[in-house]
Amino acid sequence: MVKKHICSGLIERVHQPLARSDWVAKKIKGHLLDQPKIKAKDIVKDVQHDHRVRLSYIQAWRGKEVAREMIDESHKQQYHDLPLYIEKIRRTNPGTEVRIHIDEGKFKRLFITYRPCIMGFVSECRPLIGINGTFLKGKYQGILLCTIAVDANNGFFLLALAAVENENYQSWYWFLSILSELLNRYLNLPALTIISHRQKSLPEAIEKCFPTCFPSFCMQHMGKNFKGFMKRSANTEVLLMLFWKAARKATIGGFEKIMFNIQCADLEAYDWIKNIPPKFWADAYFSGSRYSHLTSNVAEYFNAWILSALEKPIITMCQEIKIQLMARFEEKRELGNTWSGMLVLKAQ
Known part of the structure; x- marks a missing residue:
């Protein structure tokens, strides 16, 4: 007879071969909602940490599939509701x-x-x-x-x-x-x-x-399109900086000066920008106020x-x-x- 109890109160449970898929699904449903691409091996770790139950890989995978079915049914039901x-x-x-x-x-x-x-x-x-x-x-x-x-x-x-x-x-x-x-x-x-x-x-x-x-x-969206168009140019970043500078110019004279610099640097870039009416993107031609938001x-x-x-x-x-x-x-x-x-x- 052992006189002194030496077991920890937090005994880690051993592998549970009878852990049902629906039990696993209920335990991991929240994790799957937050992380739809969570892997079965990570589910094994999460269940062991949260519930002190060790699952096999196949138990975790099956539980994930059942949980996904529960979530899918929830999506469908909420449209109904x-x-x-x-x-x-x-x-x-x-x-x-x-x-x-x-x-x-x-x-x-x-x-x-x-x-x-x-x-x-x-x-x-x-x-x-x-x-x-x-x-x-x-x-x-x-x-x-x-x-x-x-x-x-x-x-x-x-x-x-x-x-x-x-x-x-x-x-x-x-x-x-x-x-x-x-x-x-x-x-x-x-x-x-x-x-x-x-x-x-x-x-x-x-x-x-x-x-x-x-x-x-x-301008952020147009800048991305411009970079995609000019991706083969070695001067793309410089031209993009000039594009933004033209957008911020408050006077027509200042705007046209920047556009002339773009034309001299790269005619293809100039034609691409010129094809977009400046009244939609340049402060110098904009009729309303953008409050510094471009x-x-x-x-x-x-x-x-x-x-x-x-x-x-x-x-x-x-x-x-x-x-x-x-x-x-x-x-x-x-x-x-x-x-x-x-x-x-x-x-x-």
């Missing part, structure tokens, strides 16, 4: 605008702008928005379109978003026409500056939905901010974005309470 979710949003968030487009009984598009978002934009933000789309990474994929404003302290501010089937003229027009309808309710709203990429369908939809706006092409990077920042939500089922995604927004609004409110002056920090 969307009408109830939309009704709940409308009931609990008065003034929030939600639209859904169903085609032949199948989900096609969802538009959401929360009341604090649209009211905050109208009353506190500059009349400038960046527009962009990013891929949804769940089972049914699709595109998340967004319009992002810039607040007084140069932070991004969500105006509206939409989950759509593809990034094309029809989806952009559907999204922007609803946004235009909502903003037209505010009669004293100044004309918008809208920064977007040059994809053919988007500028057309912007012109149709916002005929009085000042459209601007994103890119739609605010929309890119937003996309990166919600990256983890893009892999989730549609209702879960919307909820996660909403929770992040609520936390951001509270964080901004608390930050504002620490300011002693009338101006935001960026303006001091």
Whole structure:
């Protein structure tokens, strides 16, 4: 008889050959949502660490497949539950605008702008928005379109978003026409500056939905296209720097001087740039105000901010974005309470 107990209270369990796939699936479902490409060998390590159960590789693989089926079913069920979710949003968030487009009984598009978002934009933000789309990474994929404003302290501010089937003229027009309808309710709203990429369908939809706006092409996007066009040139970086310099020149004379330098350096580069009307990208010719924003990077920042939500089922995604927004609004409110002056920090 052993008189002294020497076993640890955290005994590591041995291999469990009878661990069922459904048990493994329930334990790893959260991991799979966060890391859709997680490998079976990593699942073995996670289960051993979290539950002190050692799985074989095949048990982990089978559990992953069952978990994936559970998640896929969750994606499908959430599309089925969307009408109830939309009704709940409308009931609990008065003034929030939600639209859904169903085609032949199948989900096609969802538009959401929360009341604090649209009211905050109208009353506190500059009349400038960046527009962009990013891929949804769940089972049914699709595109998340967004319009992002810039607040007084140069932070991004969500105006509206939409989950759509593809990034094309029809989806952009559907999204922007609803946004235009909502903003037209505010009669004293100044004309918008809208920064977007040059994809053919988007500028057309912007012109149709916002005929009085000042459209601007994103210099970051044009710069990437320019580098792709000039990839064989040894002077690409220098020419790109001149391209940006031309965009920032405030006078026509200054702009034309830079363009002349580009022409002398590389006629092919000059012709490529000259083919894009400067009224869409050069400060010297721009009719509105871009408030020193030559890119739609605010929309890119937003996309990166919600990256983890893009892999989730549609209702879960919307909820996660909403929770992040609520936390951001509270964080901004608390930050504002620490300011002693009338101006935001960026303006001091």
